[in-house]
Amino acid sequence: MDSKNQFRLSAVLSGHESDIRSICQSPQAGVITASRDKLAKLWYPDQQGIYHQSMTYVGHQDYINSMCVMPPSSDYPDGVIFTGGHDNLILGFLPNKTEPELRLEGHSNVISALSPGKFGTLLSGSWDGTARVWLKSKSVMVLQEHEGSVLAVSFMSSQGIMITGSSDKSIKVWRGGNCERTLTGHTDCVRALCVCSDVDILSCGNDCTIRKWNVLTGQCQQTFHGHSSFIYGICMYPGKTVDFVSCGEDRSLRMWKDDKLIQTITHPAQSVWTVSCLSNGDIITGTSDGLARIFTMDVTRLASDEQLKNFSKQESLFTINASNPKGKNVNISELPGIEAIGIPGKKDGQVKMFRNGDVAEAYQWSADSQLWERVGEVLSSSNKETYEGKEYDHVFSVDVEEGKPHKKLPYNLSEDPWYAAQRFIDKESLPQVYLDQVAKFIIDNTKGQALASSVPTSNEYSDPFTGGSRYVPGRQIEQSSNAASDPFTGTSRYIPGQQSNQDAGSGSDPFTGENRYVPNQSRSQVKPNSTVFKYFPKTSHLLFDGINVTGLLSKLNSFNASVPANHQLTNEQLLQLTESVNFACRPENYNQRQLDIKELDILAKVLDWPEDFVFPGLDILRLYIRHPQVNTYFTATDRGADFITSLLHFLRDSSKINNCLLALRVLANVFSNPSGANLMVICCDDILKGLVDLHSSDNKNVRIAISTILLNYGVSLQGLQEPDAKSVCLNLLSLILATEVQPESVFRAMVATGTICFNNIEMTQLARTLGFDDYFIRLSKTSEPEKIGECASQLLQIVQ
Structure with a gap:
């Protein structure tokens, strides 16, 4: 990259008391940071580009490890900030409130990753070895096949799939509740994922590599090298320069x-x-010193000259373990002299020590500038302990199995505690769940010590697992609520094969209820159903056809006299519209003639009437939209998206109930022709969000219309690879069937459920997870109307 186009420091956000573990941009162009200090903070820049804290979000009892932002919706116009913590909780915050609005419980261990999806869905990953899909604060699906902690998660909405990365070194691709494909190639933990195209993802991990995968074929297309240690984060850039x-x-x-x-x-x-x-092209990082730093290529947003110099000075003075990787005292006389600095480095980021008089200095090779850049003076440490031929500031003793020799945990003060903890876990083949416990143990037993500090003489240090002076597996101890237990046994140590009592939230299989999912194990599966059911699957759309023509035209004439003069129809237009309505209400006449474009222009004028008067126009549109020519006119051209948006406008909370009802009936009738049905599927994101907001309306006819639209979605989605849309339909149907008492709304919701689930293993499994069997058991006892009990009994044959 040309030096003139390089990223440089723009701003530093200071306010956290510990590591910043996650960063997101807020929907309002602010920045949100989440930290090990148990807090999340919202920041906004002033006109000078200086960031100030706007909000501090509290609620976690242990430190925050992950975060994501759910985009604005009708439920939450400002979006929702979700944070995942070491207290096994996911909390949801409204941007303008410090206390959590939502509390999601279900994981039995640390929340390590979060990702937002369509329709308000949330995907989470945990040390308990599972990923979960959440909707409306309810866990609706559990993904369970990884053999280690789930450290990374992502939706790929374009393919209707979910992706998870794990400490078991694998990446899994999920469709519905089933693992469709496993990607292997990483040689260590997978730490982060990001979607880079409709079919490709990037992954990174502890093996210091970034890999590009095609999720449809499972092939690793490319491997990127450049990092010299664990890679924790990866993100697509919004511009073309990167x-x-x-x-x-x-x-x-x-x-x-x-x-x-x-x-x-x-x-x-x-x-x-x-x-x-960030959306403006800047890049923000969160680091172990509790700071967030923003970097930019825009010269108008650069930090001051003083801040730029200070950043460079801090970096050059910072002594890292890489400058003395073996933790040994430096023999300065054996180092190459400073005059050797003219010899080019071998790769970008290479660190090398040179003798400058009586001082050892570390330099890092920059491939961009083709120069060795000074890192800082290398300090020699005293009072070292030797372990396996290397010197360390500390060598702790930890018993990992009773009756066996204790293990050594070496650590240099210049190391990151999590790096040392990971090295110890890998060497001793311990479960990944212990990572943060071991790191916390190191931090607790080295507090206040600097690089040159001597090793304490006391052996009374706290053990990372028990909190006592020595860790002995099997010892009866009282664990604090924040102590991370083993993900499989729930105890302080994982013992393979040990029998344990597992609670429902600690990783049981989401569909069978068994303790653990084992690939290829013989187990009950849903098989295609050849039974012929009376009420489903429905193969034709259900429309709202009834009309009181006389009443409609009377209201149209009355309102025409009341609207402002510039909205009124002429007598000629009223007469022509009357003839059109009489024609449109009789589908058997549709083949006799085409509607004139002038007739549609007249209807468009009525639809532009003020909201107090517009509902006759919506009722006419409900009839018109069944005509193939009209349906195609509104849905098969560039007008389609605007047409749907105009109808959704009437679903707002502030809309008149009659307008809302008629707009819903228009949407149901849009399915009447292929082009309309196709548009409804394309726009299902926005439409289904609108239905979620209205499903508990006090108006029974509104609720019947919603069930009808969902039934029509079930018909149109048959045979299509649209698992996201089907899943949201089922979730909304679950909400309806849990509370609905209006018989026709209940019946249509059941027919919609049967149509979606029929011969669809993924959707049937989701229906089980959502508890549809309980609804159908209750409804199967209904005798009036008889069709409800019959339909519920048939549905039980599918979901039980």
Whole structure:
């Protein structure tokens, strides 16, 4: 990257007391940071580009590990900030409230990853080895096949799939509740994922690589090298100057373009935990020193010269373990002299020590400038302990199995505690769930110590698992509520094969109720159903055809005299519209003639009437839209999206109830022709969101109309690969059947459910998870009307 177009520091956000683990942009162009200090903070820039804290979100009892932002919706016009913590909770915050609005419980261990999806769905990953799909604060699906913690999650809405990455080194592709494909290639934990096209994703992990995958074929298309340690974060860039960015344990933020590393920014911190790209093209990082730093290419947003110099000075003075990787005292006489600095480095980011007089100095090679850039003076440590031929500031003893020799946990003060903890876990083959416990143990037993500090003489340090002076598996101890238990046994140590009592939330299979899902194990599966059912699957759309022509035309004439003069129809237009209505209410006449475009223009004028007078126009449109020519006119051209938007306008809370009802009936009748049905599927995101907001309306006819639209969606979605839309339909149907008492609304909702689930294993499994069997057991006892009891009994044959 040209030096003139490089990213440079723009701003520093200071306010957290511990590591920043996750960063997102708020829907209102602010920045949200989440930290190990148990807090999340919202920041906004002033006119000078200086960021100020706007809100602090509280509620977690342990530190926050993950975060995402749900886009604005009709339920939450300002969006929702979701945070996942080490207290096993997901909390949802409204941007303008400090206390949580939502509390999602279900995971039995640390929440490690969050990702927003369509229709208000949320995907979470946890150390309990599962991922969960949430809707309306309810866990509606559990994804359980990984053999380790789920550390990364992402929706790929274009394919209707979900993706998870794990400490078991694998990436899994899920459709519905089933694992469709497993991607293997990483040689260590998968830490982050991001979608980069309709079929491709990027992944990164502890093996220091970034990989590009095609999720449809499972093939790894490319591997990117450049980082020298764990890679924690990866993010697609919104502009053309960069393709994607990454960050990691090597203290760096790295920018990639055309498959090449084009810029590296080293931070004065031990770890760069997270990275996010802002909509204005800036990049923000969160680091182990509790700071968020924003970098920009826009010269108008650059930090002051003093801040730029200060950042450079901090970075150059920061002594990292990489400058003395073996933790040994430096023999300065054996180092190459400073004159050797003219010899080029071998790769970007390479660190090398030179002798400058009596001082050892560390330099890092910059491939961009083709220069060795000074990192800082290398400090020699004293009072070291030797372990396996290497010197460390501390070598702790930890018993990992009773009756067996204790294990050594080596640590240098210049290391990141999580890096040392991961090394210890890998070496001793311990469960990944212990990572943060071991890291916390290191932090607790080295508090206040600097690089040159001596090792304490006391052996009374707290054990990472029990909190006592020594860890002994099997010892009866009282664990605090914040202590991370083993993900499989629920106890303080994982013992393979040990029998344990597992609670319902600790990783049982979401569909069978069994303790653990084992691939290829013989188990009950849903098979295609050859039974012929009386009420479903429905193959034709249900329309609102009834009309009181006389009453409609009378109201039309009355309102025409009351609307402002510029909206009124002429007598000629009224007469022509009357003839059109009489024609449109009789479908058997549709083949006799085409509607004149002037007739549609007259209707458009009526639809533009003030809201107090518009409902006769909506009722006429309900009839007109059944005509193939009219349906195609509104739905098969560029007018389609605007047409749907205009109808959704009438579904707002402030709309007149008659307008709302008639708009819903128009939407139901749009399905009457192929082009209209296709448009309804294309626009299902926005339409279904509107239905969710109205499903509990006090007006029974509104609720019947909603059930009818869902039934028509069931008909149109048959045979289509639209699992997201089908899933949201089922979730909305679940809400309806849980509370609805109006018989016709209940019946249509059941027929919609049967149509969606018939011979569809994924949707049938989801229906089970949502508890549809309970609804149908209750409804099967209904004797009046008889069709409700019959339909419910038939549905039980599918979902039980």
